[in-house]
Amino acid sequence: NAGVMQNPRHLVRRRGQEARLRCSPMKGHSHVYWYRQLPEEGLKFMVYLQKENIIDESGMPKERFSAEFPKEGPSILRIQQVVRGDSAAYFCASSPPMWAAQENEQFFGPGTRLTVL
């Protein structure tokens, strides 16, 4: 059973470009979470999605950031008009449906490291 997949692992963008980060949850998992880790800091929650629905986006910056989890395909975290301050590691996690979840477990992907030049 493959784990959570994220691609690309490393992404370099120039200021003003768009960054698209992809996350494929574990098989059978219908819940996806995105976290951001700024350099030398802990992970901060950004958004929680279920298929075709954003459940909690309380950690998302109000502008330039959006996330989706379509019926088919991976979850996408999209950052428009990137700035240097967006440089960070972005982690995706997934979990099974809540009725099947055990002890709030979330399974993390390897992360995407975004560098904005």
Added chain:
Amino acid sequence: AQKVTQAQTEISVVEKEDVTLDCVYETRDTTYYLFWYKQPPSGELVFLIRRNSFDEQNEISGRYSWNFQKSTSSFNFTITASQVVDSAVYFCALPNNAGNMLTFGGGTRLMVKP
């Protein structure tokens, strides 16, 4: 609001020393879980342990042990006979009651020197 504090930002030890990483948390929930993750230099997050608030017994896994004290809201992590491969950043985390958001501490960077 939930909060996790890891007061030690960086610890340096010599191989074979024991080291304890502190974690103090705040939550209004009466039942909850706590997690520890390891982030080696390669950057991925490695799950170490999950404990629930019902069980205050210490947990031991090889050279790793965890001391959960509900009375002081602490969940400390001890590595016995540390090794160079233990060098990493270690995070303590607390989920919200709905389980849809993990609050992470700031992490403790452990450096084990040969």
